[in-house]
Amino acid sequence: GENVEQHPSTLSVQEGDSAVIKCTYSDSASNYFPWYKQELGKRPQLIIDIRSNVGEKKDQRIAVTLNKTAKHFSLHITETQPEDSAVYFCAASNPRTGFQKLVFGTGTRLLVSP
Amino acid sequence: DARVTQTPRDKVTEMGQEVTMRCQPILGHNTVFWYRQTMMQGLELLAYFRNRAPLDDSGMPKDRFSAEMPDATLATLKIQPSEPRDSAVYFCASGLGDGETQYFGPGTRLLVL
DSSP: OOOEEEOSSSSEEEEOOOOEEHHHHHHHHHHHEEEEOOOSOOOOEEEEEEEEOEEEEETTTEEEEEEETTTEEEEOOSSSSGOOOEEEEEEEEEGGGGSSSSEEOEHHHHHHHH | OOOOOOOEEEEEEOOOOOEEEEEEOOOTOOOEEEEETTTEEEEEEEEEEETTTEEOOOOOTTTTEEEEEEEEEEEEESSSSOGGOOEEEEEEEEEETTTTTOOEEEEEEEEEE
């Protein structure tokens, strides 16, 4: 089945710096890659997603890039702010299982220091 | 702003007791997912429903867990009997069709003593 690896597990940056989180997936049939942000004690919330027919997607300070050949995708956060501090999860989904099952990475704890 | 709701938000129970968690998906969504989140295992898919029919529950311990959708507005996850290793946060998520965004509920934090 699909396996998603996420790095780094923790990331500390100064306010205003950029942050990059990387994920790799194993199943070449995966075609949907969402990123979720989870603040302490809260629900995971979708912040951006990308489908396999697109190489890059941006939404204000966040962007996601996808390299299908290498089977990896990354989250980029620019001009980080303290409120960006949270755990970020990547996920991959493919229809091979008969439905769009999301397999999550293990999460990256991002800490943005003022 | 439509949201997935879950009850209870917190549950403390003793080993051996039955636990029932409820989820109300976003109106109109036809897919419902149950996840379990622990520090050690991360987010694990327990069960998946499409149009109220269970399509996959391979991630669920069959001997003690059961998931149902009595109607389109209610999904339930039941543990009987509960064990300390079931302590976790249980999330319900809903979506509109396959391959679409999943929206998570606030979760039920379960502690089994």
